Amino acid sequence: MADKNLCVNCGKCAAGCPARIEVPKYIQAYQMGLYYDNIISDGKPIDCIECGYCSLRCPQKINALAVIRELAMRDCVKNSMEAAL
Numbered sequence: 001m002a003d004k005n006l007c008v009n010c011g012k013c014a015a016g017c018p019a020r021i022e023v024p025k026y027i028q029a030y031q032m033g034l035y036y037d038n039i040i041s042d043g044k045p046i047d048c049i050e051c052g053y054c055s056l057r058c059p060q061k062i063n064a065l066a067v068i069r070e071l072a073m074r075d076c077v078k079n080s081m082e083a084a085l
């Protein structure tokens with residue numbers, strides 16, 4: 001999933017996240033192709049309730065919900081693979 005607009009770290013997405021996810025940190029890591037497992041955040045992508053607030057608030061029109069959902073999916077796959085070992 002590509003997003004042509006870059007995060008400017010305004011924090012508007014995280015300000016009202018009911019799952020207390022540090023959304024900007026995940027968005028920036030995603031956009032830069034960086035590792036995100038060690039991001040410090042009360043909520044993790046898997047805690048996202050898909051309310052869509054982050055996407056609605058983003059002045060850069062970044063589909064933050066889609067990014068968080070994708071990262072949550074990656075974590076689910078990773079956890080499943082680790083549990084199967």
Ligand code: SF4
Nearest residue numbers: 017048049051052054
């Ligand atoms: S969609 Fe998920 S990440 Fe975005 S504000 Fe809602 S709970 Fe937080």
Ligand code: SF4
Nearest residue numbers: 007008010011013058
């Ligand atoms: S609202 Fe958009 S631009 Fe602002 S921190 Fe969140 S993702 Fe980045």
